[in-house]
Amino acid sequence: xxxxxxxxxxxxxxxxxxxxxxxxxxxxxxxxxxxxxxxxxxxxxxxxxxxxxxxxxxxxxxxxxxxxxxxxxxxxxxxxxxxxxxxxxxxxxxxxxxxxxxxxxxxxxxxxxxxxxxxxxxxxxxxxxxxxxxxxxxxxxxxxxxxxxxxxxxxxxxxxxxxxxxx
Amino acid sequence: xxxxxxxxxxxxxxxxxxxxxxxxxxxxxxxxxxxxxxxxxxxxxxxxxxxxxxxxxxxxxxxxxxxxxxxxxxxxxxxxxxxxxxxxxxxxxxxxxxxxxxxxxxxxxxxxxxxxxxxxxxxxxxxxxxxxxxxxxxxxxxxxxxxxxxxxxxxxxxxxxxxxxxxxxxxxxxxxxxxxxxxxxxxxxxxxxxxxxxxxxxxxxxxxxxxxxxxxxxxxxxxxxxxxxxxxxxxxxxxxxxxxxxxxxxxxxxxxxxxxxxxxxxxxxx
Numbered sequence: 517x518x519x520x521x522x523x524x525x526x527x528x529x530x531x532x533x534x535x536x537x538x539x540x541x542x543x544x545x546x547x548x549x550x551x552x553x554x555x556x557x558x559x560x561x562x563x564x565x566x567x568x569x570x571x572x573x574x575x576x577x578x579x580x581x582x583x584x585x586x587x588x589x590x591x592x593x594x595x596x597x598x599x600x601x602x603x604x605x606x607x608x609x610x611x612x613x614x615x616x617x618x619x620x621x622x623x624x625x626x627x628x629x630x631x632x633x634x635x636x637x638x639x640x641x642x643x644x645x646x647x648x649x650x651x652x653x654x655x656x657x658x659x660x661x662x663x664x665x666x667x668x669x670x671x672x673x674x675x676x677x678x679x680x681x682x683x
Numbered sequence: 684x685x686x687x688x689x690x691x692x693x694x695x696x697x698x699x700x701x702x703x704x705x706x707x708x709x710x711x712x713x714x715x716x717x718x719x720x721x722x723x724x725x726x727x728x729x730x731x732x733x734x735x736x737x738x739x740x741x742x743x744x745x746x747x748x749x750x751x752x753x754x755x756x757x758x759x760x761x762x763x764x765x766x767x768x769x770x771x772x773x774x775x776x777x778x779x780x781x782x783x784x785x786x787x788x789x790x791x792x793x794x795x796x797x798x799x800x801x802x803x804x805x806x807x808x809x810x811x812x813x814x815x816x817x818x819x820x821x822x823x824x825x826x827x828x829x830x831x832x833x834x835x836x837x838x839x840x841x842x843x844x845x846x847x848x849x850x851x852x853x854x855x856x857x858x859x860x861x862x863x864x865x866x867x868x869x870x871x872x873x874x875x876x877x878x879x880x881x882x883x884x885x886x887x888x889x890x891x892x893x894x895x896x897x898x899x900x901x902x903x904x905x906x907x908x909x910x911x912x913x914x915x916x917x918x919x920x921x922x923x924x925x926x927x928x929x930x931x932x933x934x935x936x937x938x939x940x941x942x943x944x945x946x947x948x949x950x951x952x953x
Contacts, residue, residue: 519904
């Protein structure tokens, strides 16, 4: 058994890697064009195994890699909110393990909030004045983010009892 | 369920050019300078100057223009959408009207300004990933963030995780495909039904996948420790980053250009 710190570092890296690998695999194609993937699942599982701090790190790594491997930047705050932070806040799931869905919903809610805020920043900078930026952002992000997060929560809920005994 | 066969990860195009051989730190900082510069201009002269600057960079990088434009494809819809709402919803002197639709002089101006700004931002940011490999970017980011180590920021750990994660994306994609094929051979139906049904069908793929990840993590951690890996302190590199005169010159020219364009535009618009 390796040193705990090295083990967490490597497992976090692999969790981030699996998150990216799964992001290329479309589970379901949405009618309006978005797609649902299971990219959040490894990050949730990793955070549940090793806690908030480690999960935050693995999430940031996954976010930065997503940005490097094909993300886009339209605003500095948007870049931060849509990539490193959006994935890092999933680790909040580690704060509330009983009941499990409480933490999962907390993590998903935090990720949705990141994208919501990023949308508000984007529309505030690029939409005409007087636009209701919150409504625009909520509609834009809600349409594909919410089903995707809901499905990830369901996946982790089914998976976690089978994985938690594995060393 | 289809896999992207022979997919390329990321956008990096290895070419032997003066831009490719710059230090990743130089390119990261210069990109941030360019993005800020594009944000600060709003008139035709500003956009024209940055456009010419970008064209010069593209020529120096020896990449084809078509390839570079294609990297912005995912955001075309966003750019078009933003321009169109500005076109129709900006109040001002009408140039054209048809029923409730009305295009104003100001609307045309705003549509062009916002569309161009978005396009330039996406192009400049994309140019960084086209000319710098993900590993170089990870090394560059580690080096740039290492002054923050003093405040407890885990710069080395994050960069190490990025490097390992990059290395394993193709491996894990292969593993996923292998397990999926194995389950399909046993009669699994991964392609039918609504999202929830598919998710249930996917469980026999996910469970072994996670088990593989945990096992590999354990093996790799043991291997690293056997080679005496103890974290960032005192670790040396196989390919250390080298900052050369060319990097200093590029960075200074970029900063000078950004300042000059911003100031000149202020004067011309005033």
